[in-house]
Amino acid sequence: xxxxxxxxxxxxxxxxxxxxxxxxxxxxxxxxxxxxxxxxxxxxxxxxxxxxxxxxxxxxxxxxxxxxxxxxxxxxxxxxxxxxxxxxxxxxxxxxxxxxxxxxxxxx
Amino acid sequence: xxxxxxxxxxxxxxxxxxxxxxxxxxxxxxxxxxxxxxxxxxxxxxxxxxxxxxxxxxxxxxxxxxxxxxxxxxxxxxxxxxxxxxxxxxxxxxxxxxxxxxxxxxxx
Numbered sequence: 001x002x003x004x005x006x007x008x009x010x011x012x013x014x015x016x017x018x019x020x021x022x023x024x025x026x027x028x029x030x031x032x033x034x035x036x037x038x039x040x041x042x043x044x045x046x047x048x049x050x051x052x053x054x055x056x057x058x059x060x061x062x063x064x065x066x067x068x069x070x071x072x073x074x075x076x077x078x079x080x081x082x083x084x085x086x087x088x089x090x091x092x093x094x095x096x097x098x099x100x101x102x103x104x105x106x107x108x
Numbered sequence: 109x110x111x112x113x114x115x116x117x118x119x120x121x122x123x124x125x126x127x128x129x130x131x132x133x134x135x136x137x138x139x140x141x142x143x144x145x146x147x148x149x150x151x152x153x154x155x156x157x158x159x160x161x162x163x164x165x166x167x168x169x170x171x172x173x174x175x176x177x178x179x180x181x182x183x184x185x186x187x188x189x190x191x192x193x194x195x196x197x198x199x200x201x202x203x204x205x206x207x208x209x210x211x212x213x214x215x216x
Contacts, residue, residue: 014206015130022127088206094198098122 012064020063120172128171146186
């Protein structure tokens, strides 16, 4: 089985996290997971191809934002909220709050 | 005199702000300005060429993070903290706190 790279908590970089969150599709994905909790990769309604989605998930995983757990043929996605909160207090939560407020203003 | 583009407060995008802050040089620059208040562009000690610095300042200005005020031959840089706080509460301040903590761990 392919081992998916996840940075250790202490190797998560602030600039990499911000870069990973600086894309509208990725920030929506993260917001969806924040609301639902751990969730299979195939269950997100995103207006992009499967390969594009895989690329976004990889970017978020390699930056330390997402944890990807392989279960059979499924990839289960969850947020590394605790790791991020410990490393950069308030950063992820304030970004998610802002993204949620924007979404209320202009729903998909 | 050349008019420098600054987005209106309501046209500042969260993803553009995060992208602008996702670079180590730019985040240091923003941290320096947060500490010092408005400051001429030429007074920053950054290990980059003047043209690179101009590019970074432009990126931050166009994203709505910096205000650039032209006074004679000087460009005075300041943070748009109030605009950003109003648009995305807690985002800039938590990012700056995290960046400052990292800087204390590993000074330049």
